[in-house]
Amino acid sequence: MDYLPIFLAIRGARCLIVGGGEVATRKVRLVKEAGGEVVVVAPDLTPTLAALCEQGAITHIARAFDAADVAGAALVIAATNRPRVNALVSSAARAAHVPVNVVDQPALCSVIMPSIIDRSPVLIAVSTSGASPVLARILRARLETVIGSGYGALARFTAQRRTAVRQRLPRPLDRRRFWERVLQGPIADLVLGGRAREAEAAFETALAAPKARPGALVSLIGAGPGDPDLLTLRALRLMQEADIVVYDRLVAPPILALCRRDARRIDVGKSPGRHALPQEAINRLLVELAQGDQRVVRLKGGDPFIFGRGGEEIEALVAAGIAFQVVPGITAALGCAAYGNLPLTHRDYAQSCVFVTGHCQNARAALPWASLAHGRQTIVFYMGVAALATIERELIAHGLSPATPAALIERGTTPEQRVVTGTLKDLTRLAQGAGIAPPTLIVIGEVVRLHARWAQNQAFSPRARSAS
Numbered sequence: 001m002d003y004l005p006i007f008l009a010i011r012g013a014r015c016l017i018v019g020g021g022e023v024a025t026r027k028v029r030l031v032k033e034a035g036g037e038v039v040v041v042a043p044d045l046t047p048t049l050a051a052l053c054e055q056g057a058i059t060h061i062a063r064a065f066d067a068a069d070v071a072g073a074a075l076v077i078a079a080t081n082r083p084r085v086n087a088l089v090s091s092a093a094r095a096a097h098v099p100v101n102v103v104d105q106p107a108l109c110s111v112i113m114p115s116i117i118d119r120s121p122v123l124i125a126v127s128t129s130g131a132s133p134v135l136a137r138i139l140r141a142r143l144e145t146v147i148g149s150g151y152g153a154l155a156r157f158t159a160q161r162r163t164a165v166r167q168r169l170p171r172p173l174d175r176r177r178f179w180e181r182v183l184q185g186p187i188a189d190l191v192l193g194g195r196a197r198e199a200e201a202a203f204e205t206a207l208a209a210p211k212a213r214p215g216a217l218v219s220l221i222g223a224g225p226g227d228p229d230l231l232t233l234r235a236l237r238l239m240q241e242a243d244i245v246v247y248d249r250l251v252a253p254p255i256l257a258l259c260r261r262d263a264r265r266i267d268v269g270k271s272p273g274r275h276a277l278p279q280e281a282i283n284r285l286l287v288e289l290a291q292g293d294q295r296v297v298r299l300k301g302g303d304p305f306i307f308g309r310g311g312e313e314i315e316a317l318v319a320a321g322i323a324f325q326v327v328p329g330i331t332a333a334l335g336c337a338a339y340g341n342l343p344l345t346h347r348d349y350a351q352s353c354v355f356v357t358g359h360c361q362n363a364r365a366a367l368p369w370a371s372l373a374h375g376r377q378t379i380v381f382y383m384g385v386a387a388l389a390t391i392e393r394e395l396i397a398h399g400l401s402p403a404t405p406a407a408l409i410e411r412g413t414t415p416e417q418r419v420v421t422g423t424l425k426d427l428t429r430l431a432q433g434a435g436i437a438p439p440t441l442i443v444i445g446e447v448v449r450l451h452a453r454w455a456q457n458q459a460f461s462p463r464a465r466s467a468s
C-alpha cells in the first residue's frame with residue numbers, strides 16, 4: 001500500500017481552498033458537504049462561489065495566496081491552474097504539518113482524494129493511488145450499481161437500534177450473530193426496499209425472541225435468459241447471500257458463478273424427455289431445505305412465473321407454511337427479442353403479443369389456434385422445437401398466411417446465440433437445416449421483418465443467418 005486510507009473529520013474546522021475556478025468550486029462543495037468551514041483564497045470567484053460567499057456560506061479572501069494562510073487549517077486544497085502557486089501551497093502546508101491536496105498533482109500531495117460512493121452514513125472511497133483516476137471512476141460506477149441507494153437507510157436503521165440491542169443482548173457474540181442475521185436476511189431486504197414500517201415490525205419480532213430460529217424462507221429468483229448482465233440487482237444480492245442454491249438446466253454457468261462461493265449448489269435440471277428430478281420431488285426438496293436454518297434460493301431461467309412452474313413450487317411452500325418471495329427475471333421472449341433484434345410489438349406490425357407453450361401432450365388439441373392465428377399479432381412459442389411441424393400446420397390451417405415471417409432464436413442473449421429467419425411455411429425445414437436445438441424461442445409475426453432491416457446496425461452481433 002502506498003497510502004493509508006482514512007476519513008477526515010472536518011466538521012466546523014477551517015478548510016482552505018486556494019483557487020476560485022471550476023475545479024475549486026467542486027472541491028468547495030465536497031468540503032462543505034462534510035461540514036468544513038470553507039475559506040477561499042483567490043483573486044476571483046466563479047458565480048457559484050460568489051453566490052455562496054454572498055450567502056455567508058463561505059469566506060472569501062480576495063487576493064493571491066500567502067504562505068501564512070495555511071495557519072490553523074485542518075485541510076488545504078490547491079486548485080489553481082498555476083503550477084508555481086500550487087507548489088507554494090504544498091510546501092507551506094507541509095511545513096505547517098497541515099494535510100494538503102493539490103488537484104491532479106499527486107507528487108505535491110500529502111493526502112489524495114478518492115472517488116466516493118456516498119450512501120451516508122455509509123461512505124465508500126475508491127483510489128488507484130493516483131495510477132488511474134478514470135479507472136477509479138469506472139470502479140466507482142460499478143460499485144454504485146451493486147450498493148444501492150438503500151444502504152444509507154440500512155445503516156441508519158441499524159444505528160437507531162444499537163442501544164436497544166445492546167440492552168437485550170449483553171453478550172457481544174450474541175449481538176454479532178443477531179446483527180448478521182438482521183443485515184443479511186429479510187429485515188434488511190425490507191429496509192433496502194423502502195418498506196420501513198414492515199421492517200420495523202419484523203425487527204421488533206426478531207428482537208423479542210432473538211435466539212428463535214428465523215422463519216423459513218425460500219426466494220424464487222428469475223435468472224434471466226443467459227447473459228449475467230440481465231440479472232436484477234435484487235437477484236444478485238440474494239444470490240450472494242444464499243446458503244443453498246437449487247437451480248435448473250437453463251441457468252447459465254456464468255450466472256451460477258455469481259452465487260455466494262460457499263453456497264451449496266443443487267442441480268435439479270430438466271432437459272426435454274430426461275427428467276433429472278420430477279417437479280413433485282423439487283417441490284418436496286424445497287420444503288425440506290427450507291426447514292433448516294439456511295437461506296434457500298431457487299434459481300430459475302428467465303422469469304419464475306413464465307412457463308417456469310414457479311406457481312407449483314409456491315403452492316407446495318404455502319401448503320407447508322413456508323414464507324416465500326419472488327424476484328422477477330427477464331423472460332426469454334424479452335431477452336431474445338432485444339438481443340435478436342426484433343421488437344415484439346410495433347405500431348405498424350403488431351398490436352398484441354402472446355406467449356405460448358409448445359410443450360403439451362397434444363399441442364394440436366390443447367392450443368387455441370384460432371385466436372393465435374391472426375395478423376397484427378406476434379406469437380412467441382416457448383419449448384416449441386419438438387412441436388414445430390404442428391405449429392406450422394395448425395397456424396396455416398387456421399388462416400395465418402404461409403408467408404408470415406418467422407424467427408428461431410437459439411440460446412438467446414448468450415455468446416452462442418443464433419438467429420434463423422424465414423417464413424412460417426418452412427419453419428420445420430429451417431430448423432432442421434440449421435440443426436436448431438432447445439433452448440430455442442420461436443417468434444412468428446410481421447415484426448420479424450425488422451430483424452433483417454436492422455441487422456447491419458446492431459451492436460451486439462450474434463451469428464445471425466437468414467434463410468428466407
Ligand code: SAH
Binds near residue numbers: 383438
Ligand atoms: N421461465 C423461462 C422459460 C422456461 S421454459 C423464461 O421466463 O424464460 C423453457 C423454454 O424457454 C425453452 O424451451 C425456450 O423456448 C425458452 N428459453 C429459455 N431461455 C432461452 C434462451 N436463452 N434462448 C432461447 N429460448 C430460451
